[in-house]
């Protein structure tokens with residue numbers, strides 16, 4: 523299977539190369555050139571366990587990988603989840619279901635992709651004998667999940683930038699208390715967008731990329747998107763056939779990676795009527811779906827910090843389809859957007875998407891409401907999904923994190939603070955992080971100096 527860049531100036535590549543590179547050399551994002559039709563497989567896939575389904579799905583894309591190695595990567599990725607279903611579904615009412623995506627090692631949905639990605643990297647290093655340097659920016663959960671997926675992997679050094687004092691203390695501990703010698707969490711003075719911009723600039727430096735074997739774990743990596751498509755398919759297959767096409771998937775959204783992964787299935791013969799994009803007070807995407815205008819302002823830190831994002835990287839992938847797969851138009855829109863900080867889509871075809879946003883006042887209220895009504899505790903990101911959710915609409919809400927990751931919000935909601943053993947265990951470990959200026963030169967020098975020391 524071939525993968526092409528949204529910007530159209532890079533050669534198409536095979537799966538392993540798209541995974542190793544993360545971002546395409548022309549600055550675009552990789553997408554499959556054509557999509558397999560899944561419909562003939564669905565009957566057979568209905569009863570599969572999570573990792574089996576994931577393997578069958580990936581086999582269609584990772585055509586340049588040895589299937590038994592792929593199978594092993596997939597199996598290992600999900601064997602560390604704490605429940606055997608991997609992604610259990612809880613019914614709140616006749617209409618509302620919750621897909622729990624927080625039973626991985628770092629208690630957020632990002633484990634689904636990053637546990638697998640870590641194994642794919644390892645397989646690649648074994649095959650090619652070349653070490654990899656992983657660089658990413660995080661608003662909290664990506665960093666923790668990336669680090670967990672890559673801890674102790676041979677031939678991999680991991681550098682993760684995060685905004686100092688803007689991730690939750692527990693998220694920070696998940697990154698800084700691993701004790702692993704191949705992991706470098708870097709606290710920067712600035713926002714997530716500052717961190718992400720710096721990472722993107724470093725990725726644009728092709729000679730540096732080549733020199734250190736740089737790869738991305740941010741949600742721009744295609745393997746992450748595909749790994750996330752699997753749980754939508756898994757949940758969809760568990761719905762009664764007559765409910766499948768009527769169920770809305772409700773997705774707490776920041777970088778647009780998660781919801782895009784679900785939407786991608788609609789290109790593969792899976793009928794899903796609607797995706798509801800739920801944002802926090804950083805509601806750029808909500809405004810876009812409402813008005814057609816994509817307009818940046820500054821990030822306002824919120825109670826759902828993993829969605830404190832203005833520039834949603836993965837939106838470019840949707841844009842590619844909206845603009846009729848015309849790469850030069852994508853290039854044009856992205857350039858104009860970068861210059862002006864806004865872009866107005868005259869005819870924004872929002873087909874298949876709806877949206878909502880929740881303020882910081884509403885988040886604790888929503889948490890309390892769900893608890894009172896259903897005896898169910900949601901984390902502050904998942905809470906956003908319930909804003910104005912129609913009780914008569916069949917909905918599958920994606921629960922993106924375990925409530926125990928964000929304890930302070932429950933005090934505001936006047937509820938008991940949820941706990942998780944995995945997090946309690948971190949409290950006894952000494953944290954270690956690094957401080958580096960958030961500019962490309964400083965980060966590059968830090969990476970080079972570190973690699974020299976470890977080689």
Ligand SMILES: *Cc1c(COP(=O)(O)O)cnc(C)c1O
Pocket residue numbers: 630631632663664741774775776777778779780781828829903904922923
């Ligand atoms: C990352 C994250 C999100 C946002 O997901 P995107 O793929 O960036 O849209 C939502 N909730 C939680 C808990 C997260 O960690």
